[in-house]
Amino acid sequence: MRNVNSVAIVTGGANGIGRAVALRLAAANFLVELVDLEKDKAEKVKTEIVTAGGQAEAYGIDATDERQVKIVIADVTRRHGRVDAIANIAGGTVYLKRIEELTWEEWKADLDRNLKATFLFCREVAPIMIGQGNGRIVNTASNYGLTGSALRTPYSAAKAAIIGFSKSLALELAPFGVAVNIIAPGPTDTPRVLAKSTVEARQRWRDRIPMQRTAQPAEIAEGVAFLVGPESGYMTGQTLHVNGGLVMS
Amino acid sequence: MKLKDKVAIVTGAGQGIGRAIALGLAREGASVVAADINEQQAKAVAAEIEKAGSPSIACQTDVSKTDSVEKLEVQVLQHFGRVDILVNNAGIYPVCPVTEMTKEIWDRVVDTNLGGNFNCSRAVVPHMRSAKAGRIICVSSTVGYKGAKNGAHYAASKAGIIGFVKALAWELAPDQITVNAICPGITDTAQPRGHRSEEELFSQAQNIPMGRIGRPEDMVGPVVFLAGDAASYITGQALMVTGGGFMF
Numbered sequence: 001m002r003n004v005n006s007v008a009i010v011t012g013g014a015n016g017i018g019r020a021v022a023l024r025l026a027a028a029n030f031l032v033e034l035v036d037l038e039k040d041k042a043e044k045v046k047t048e049i050v051t052a053g054g055q056a057e058a059y060g061i062d063a064t065d066e067r068q069v070k071i072v073i074a075d076v077t078r079r080h081g082r083v084d085a086i087a088n089i090a091g092g093t094v095y096l097k098r099i100e101e102l103t104w105e106e107w108k109a110d111l112d113r114n115l116k117a118t119f120l121f122c123r124e125v126a127p128i129m130i131g132q133g134n135g136r137i138v139n140t141a142s143n144y145g146l147t148g149s150a151l152r153t154p155y156s157a158a159k160a161a162i163i164g165f166s167k168s169l170a171l172e173l174a175p176f177g178v179a180v181n182i183i184a185p186g187p188t189d190t191p192r193v194l195a196k197s198t199v200e201a202r203q204r205w206r207d208r209i210p211m212q213r214t215a216q217p218a219e220i221a222e223g224v225a226f227l228v229g230p231e232s233g234y235m236t237g238q239t240l241h242v243n244g245g246l247v248m249s
Numbered sequence: 250m251k252l253k254d255k256v257a258i259v260t261g262a263g264q265g266i267g268r269a270i271a272l273g274l275a276r277e278g279a280s281v282v283a284a285d286i287n288e289q290q291a292k293a294v295a296a297e298i299e300k301a302g303s304p305s306i307a308c309q310t311d312v313s314k315t316d317s318v319e320k321l322e323v324q325v326l327q328h329f330g331r332v333d334i335l336v337n338n339a340g341i342y343p344v345c346p347v348t349e350m351t352k353e354i355w356d357r358v359v360d361t362n363l364g365g366n367f368n369c370s371r372a373v374v375p376h377m378r379s380a381k382a383g384r385i386i387c388v389s390s391t392v393g394y395k396g397a398k399n400g401a402h403y404a405a406s407k408a409g410i411i412g413f414v415k416a417l418a419w420e421l422a423p424d425q426i427t428v429n430a431i432c433p434g435i436t437d438t439a440q441p442r443g444h445r446s447e448e449e450l451f452s453q454a455q456n457i458p459m460g461r462i463g464r465p466e467d468m469v470g471p472v473v474f475l476a477g478d479a480a481s482y483i484t485g486q487a488l489m490v491t492g493g494g495f496m497f
Contacts, residue, residue: 167496174458174493186482210422215482222479231470234463237496241486245422248415248485249497 007080008228009033009073011063011121012090014041016190017140020217021087021224026054028225030085033076034058037090063090063117073124083128085136085228087183088118092192093155102154110154115161122169126178135178136228139166141239143186143247159184163239170237179236181227186243188215210245250278251477256329258282258321260312260369261339263290265438266388266465270336273469274476275303279334282325284310286339304329312339312365313357322372331380334476335373337366337387340406344399344444355402362406366413370428374421383426384476387414388468389487391434391495399444407432411487418485427484429475434491436463459492467492 008025012018014036026032026049036042039060049056059075061068076083091114095106118139129135144152145159163182170180187193187205206212223242226232241249257274261267263285275281275298283298283305285291291307298305306328311317325332340362345354366387377383392400393407411430418428435441435453442450454461471488474480489497 170493170496171458175460179493210419211425211482211484212423219482222481223483226470226474226479229470231474233470234459234467234490234492235471235488236459236493238489239497240483240488242482244482245418245485248418249487 005029006084007031007033007076007082008085008087009035009076009083009121009125010087010089011035011117014038014045016192017185017188017217017220018087018089019045020221021089022056023049023052024218024221024225025085025087025228026052026056028229029054031080032056033072035061035063035072035090037062063121064112066120069120069124073121073128077128082132083125083135084132085138086121086125087138087140087224087228088121089140090117091140091158093152095154096151098151099153107154111158111161114155114158115165118162119165122180126169126173129178130173130176133177135173137166137169137173137178137180138224138227139180139182141182141184143184143241143243145184146247146249167237174236179232181232181235181237182239183220183223183227184239184241184243184247185220186215186241186246188217188220190217208246209243213244215242215244251473251479252334253278255279255333255476256282256325256331257334257336257476258284258325258332258369258373259336259338260284260310260365262294263287265440266433266436266468267336267338268294269465269469270338270472272298272301273466273473274334274336275301275305277473277477278303279476280304280329282306282308282321282329284308284312284321284339286311312337312368313360315368318368318372321369326376332373332376333380333382334384335369335386336472336476337369337385337410339365340388342400342403342440342443345402346399347401350402358402359406359409362403363409363413366410370417374426377421377426378424381424383421384480385417385421385426385428386472386475387428387430389414389430389432391432391489391491393432394497395495414487415485422484425481427475427480429480429483429485430487431468431471431475432487432489432491432495433463433468434489434494436465436468438465457492457494459494461492463490463492
């Protein structure tokens with residue numbers, strides 16, 4: 001087993017982009033704290049990391065539940081005394097609906113799944129990172145946060161809100177040596193996306209993307225690794241778009 | 250090492266940000282062509298890189314002149330046989346209010362800062378296309394977004410770079426060649442000292458959330474990242490490397 005240098009929390013770490021980020025940060029010698037609603041899948045990723053010689057722990061919680069988030073962060077700090085980085089990957093949307101068909105509860109659910117979860121984790125880790133005098137926070141937006149997307153009003157609103165939130169937090173935490181940046185993935189070949197998109201839909205995507213292909217989760221993970229690593233030391237409040245040129249900021 | 254066996258051209262490599270980038274790419278294993286209008290400075294940087302153990306050559310290049318860039322291209326191919334990375338960094342900033350700006354000053358700034366990006370990119374693109382790989386990284390500036398007093402020519406040239414980067418990104422994306430920009434904010438180099446006292450320069454830190462102005466070394470990490478395999482799906486983007494001083 002390798003000696004780990006630092007502790008990183010990855011929310012949504014059991015699947016898709018979150019899993020790729022967890023594996024990538026473990027390879028960069030982080031002890032990875034996997035947080036996911038699906039505990040069994042988080043355990044599988046943990047096993048994957050440990051088998052490869054890394055270190056990881058798995059928590060099965062709802063990232064939108066204030067009490068559970070507090071418990072996880074308290075447990076991580078009790079065990080390791082520090083949080084060097086957090087990648088808030090948990091999020092996404094399940095709705096594809098016209099606005100008149102969306103209920104308030106559905107709107108709230110999308111905002112909570114993305115924005116509230118990001119807020120809750122940032123609020124809990126910020127004092128720890130301030131105390132350390134350093135830390136890296138990476139929140140997840142989406143190209144939809146900039147361009148919007150028909151039938152995804154709540155999701156697009158939440159992702160745009162994450163950008164505004166992260167910039168404000170970057171200003172707030174910069175004096176304490178804590179950087180906050182944003183990763184904005186374009187269309188990515190995650191199992192969830194692959195399962196629900198048709199071959200035709202995927203071809204339409206490729207036709208619109210300058211690089212004529214969709215992203216692999218590992219390519220998004222490289223962006224996150226950059227934002228938690230020393231190379232981006234003088235960057236804060238920025239959005240890194242990993243989208244093959246689909247949106248040029 | 251992230252750039253082992255890669256060949257990189259860095260323009261304006263003789264000093265400041267360009268020098269730091271040239272040394273930084275070499276540290277990651279790249280062979281570096283240090284191009285600069287000042288031959289002595291280019292040679293000094295190439296010698297420093299060689300001494301540290303990476304292959305390097307110096308080229309006296311005026312990026313605003315097509316024939317000078319053609320000479321650079323020939324030298325690079327003769328020496329290294331290929332080019333994987335181009336860092337368009339060369340730039341000048343002779344401050345001047347628009348009312349006093351002659352067409353000559355305007356042309357010199359735009360031809361060097363923006364025209365240099367065109368000349369050098371045009372020279373390397375055929376070689377990158379045949380390799381179906383390549384990275385072009387252009388050094389723009391936050392001034393391209395914000396403007397600056399007495400810097401109309403500079404601001405226009407740096408904003409022009411962003412448009413150029415996006416258009417070229419579209420053009421080269423099908424061949425998996427990426428084109429991106431970094432935008433430094435105020436940085437501790439010779440350039441801002443042309444119109445600022447030491448005190449004025451460092452007092453800019455109060456406008457920067459991270460509490461200090463940039464250093465040439467701060468620009469190296471983002472360039473290494475964009476130049477490497479890790480940034481394979483990033484194109485047409487501008488990274489603000491500003492300590493939070495400018496968020497976009």
